[in-house]
Amino acid sequence: MNKEVIINNLQDIFRDIFDEDTLIISYKTSPDELNSWDSLNHILLMSAVQEEFNLKIGIEEMQLLVNVEDIVNMIINKIN
Amino acid sequence: MEDNLEYPLNINYILRKKKLLKRKLLNKGDFIPKNIAILGGSSTSEIINILEIFLLKNGIKPSFYESEYNKFYEEAVFNIDNLAKFNPDIVYIHTTNKNILIYPNLKDTENDVKILLENELEKYKLVWNSLLKLNCSIIQNNFDNIVDRSLGNLDFSDIHGQTFFINQLNNAFSENARVIENLYINDINYLSSYLGLKNWFDRVLWYQAKYALSMSAIPELVFNITKIINSIFGQTKKCLVLDLDNTCWGGVIGDDGLDKIVIGKNSALAEAFTSFQIYVNELKKRGIAIAVSSKNDIDNAKEGFRHPETVLEFSDFVAFKANWDEKYLNILDIASELNIGVDSIVFIDDNPMERDLVSSQIHKITVPNIGEKIEKFIDYIDKNGYFEPTNLIDEDIHRNKYYQDNNQRVLEKANFHSYDDFLLSLNMSASIKTFSTLHVDRIIQLTNKTNQFNLTSKKYTFGEIKSLCLNKDYIKIYGKLFDKYGDNGVVSLIIGRIQTSVCHIDLWLMSCRVFKRGMEFAMLDEFVNQCRGQKVVEIRGYYFKTSKNKMVSKLYEKCGFKLIELSDGKSSWALKIKNYKNINKTIRLDYE
Numbered sequence: 001m002n003k004e005v006i007i008n009n010l011q012d013i014f015r016d017i018f019d020e021d022t023l024i025i026s027y028k029t030s031p032d033e034l035n036s037w038d039s040l041n042h043i044l045l046m047s048a049v050q051e052e053f054n055l056k057i058g059i060e061e062m063q064l065l066v067n068v069e070d071i072v073n074m075i076i077n078k079i080n
Numbered sequence: 081m082e083d084n085l086e087y088p089l090n091i092n093y094i095l096r097k098k099k100l101l102k103r104k105l106l107n108k109g110d111f112i113p114k115n116i117a118i119l120g121g122s123s124t125s126e127i128i129n130i131l132e133i134f135l136l137k138n139g140i141k142p143s144f145y146e147s148e149y150n151k152f153y154e155e156a157v158f159n160i161d162n163l164a165k166f167n168p169d170i171v172y173i174h175t176t177n178k179n180i181l182i183y184p185n186l187k188d189t190e191n192d193v194k195i196l197l198e199n200e201l202e203k204y205k206l207v208w209n210s211l212l213k214l215n216c217s218i219i220q221n222n223f224d225n226i227v228d229r230s231l232g233n234l235d236f237s238d239i240h241g242q243t244f245f246i247n248q249l250n251n252a253f254s255e256n257a258r259v260i261e262n263l264y265i266n267d268i269n270y271l272s273s274y275l276g277l278k279n280w281f282d283r284v285l286w287y288q289a290k291y292a293l294s295m296s297a298i299p300e301l302v303f304n305i306t307k308i309i310n311s312i313f314g315q316t317k318k319c320l321v322l323d324l325d326n327t328c329w330g331g332v333i334g335d336d337g338l339d340k341i342v343i344g345k346n347s348a349l350a351e352a353f354t355s356f357q358i359y360v361n362e363l364k365k366r367g368i369a370i371a372v373s374s375k376n377d378i379d380n381a382k383e384g385f386r387h388p389e390t391v392l393e394f395s396d397f398v399a400f401k402a403n404w405d406e407k408y409l410n411i412l413d414i415a416s417e418l419n420i421g422v423d424s425i426v427f428i429d430d431n432p433m434e435r436d437l438v439s440s441q442i443h444k445i446t447v448p449n450i451g452e453k454i455e456k457f458i459d460y461i462d463k464n465g466y467f468e469p470t471n472l473i474d475e476d477i478h479r480n481k482y483y484q485d486n487n488q489r490v491l492e493k494a495n496f497h498s499y500d501d502f503l504l505s506l507n508m509s510a511s512i513k514t515f516s517t518l519h520v521d522r523i524i525q526l527t528n529k530t531n532q533f534n535l536t537s538k539k540y541t542f543g544e545i546k547s548l549c550l551n552k553d554y555i556k557i558y559g560k561l562f563d564k565y566g567d568n569g570v571v572s573l574i575i576g577r578i579q580t581s582v583c584h585i586d587l588w589l590m591s592c593r594v595f596k597r598g599m600e601f602a603m604l605d606e607f608v609n610q611c612r613g614q615k616v617v618e619i620r621g622y623y624f625k626t627s628k629n630k631m632v633s634k635l636y637e638k639c640g641f642k643l644i645e646l647s648d649g650k651s652s653w654a655l656k657i658k659n660y661k662n663i664n665k666t667i668r669l670d671y672e
Contacts, residue, residue, distance in 0.1 A: 016097055
């Protein structure tokens, strides 16, 4: 799975969780930029990512994921 | 879309699309408003989000009160006035084993453990007693089992074990629920076992956000709470209407006969049908009305419940409709006879077409998509909580008698455009052709097995079929039927014998799977067509009565034949081909 596919899938997840059909995410998208990206939604995002990409994210890792780029890199590391 | 909120829940869909689900459900309008207070012993915000969706689906628009994090005790006991202002209809107390603060110490005596138990219980009793002043219903979790057991299996039996402690507390909870009228236990001990503790509890989520259950368990928890709430508000179902063939037993009673239907203990499949009957019987014993709506002759249908190993008997049913009318008409009759709303009825049928027809004609009836595997049927009834009771009272246990006595018939008007419209929606196509020696096996099988739609019940040997395949004086056609559910295979046969420009129908049969679909008309059209090609001027049809083929006694009349002879269960019919016009209206012919 390449970066483009990952970010597309990720974008679908973001659109569902934040309920915005037209949301466009970029590597720089972060909780600072997206107001509704609070701690509960972060957990929901992580749950959905684990489910979608069939991987597990540890406690420490989860706290280090502060923007979309981090999430994409984490996914690439785990699935390859 | 709402299917995702029924058993089996589509967990990932619910968690990801909850906001979309909420918006769509809100558009439906027509809700009963209710105030629901959630007092948590751990995080509850996502529980509330999902609970809202499930309640909206059930026609309840909730306003929520959410306690501060892990303040269930303080808010119920010391801050009851605040809660009183909210005026809750229901208070849900979401506590779990994470709320048990003091477990027995290994040095504790039996008496020490008893005191610890009483102290723990006292906390909850204070909560319940305080809430009772609000005159609302209380839904209280019992305790889930712990995942980590340093005592191993001994944790269950030793008085110092945490599992032992939890089991004692759960017993005390059930005692209290028997005494306190408005207290209902949400059995998360069962739920977590059913889901598996390792799926139920997620350490990371607990450390990180103090959820005492995993994200994927939240919809299941909420689904369970919703069943209790439905029951409290009297929204549970009252009547289970069953199909017979391949639902109450395996096989087709009309074709296979009593000795061939599958029920009892002789095979795994027979056991599965027996388990289903046992489950239905349990529902019946506690006051759920059970009824039958089946396309069958009444005598055949009744006979099935005289099988030596049947669990259910004819007298168990408060209404028994076995005929060739459409099932939705029978179900409307059942509803008016029992004087209940169609929204109180659950209909179980292994045939997807029948399910679709009933649910499309009766707007508020519940028709779960149970599939066709008997071993899965119980789950669809049980896990959807259609018949969830809040308590058992004498009246429930005797209710069936009431239904049986109350036999008034008030006809309801059917919500129906036309049956043909429905048939057209099935998008049926048929392939009707002359059969060849390739089809001999299926033809022999059909002639041996088909007893209901079979005009002459004539049997053929392998050799006879082979030789008539090659004989030009026979018109022999088979029909395959396709619909939006798939290929039904070869379902109908007609064999005609030509003698001096008259064609005698020696055999006409059709599988019961496709009764009432118009396939017989398509078959006759093609048969007449081939007769024309052979310069036949008249067709003669014969009906030989058997114990099972009453349903086709009027078939020739319906197809425009004239009666020419009638004697002792036999009738002969004639049709002049010159005047015949095609009668099939619902099936598209596929000439390939």
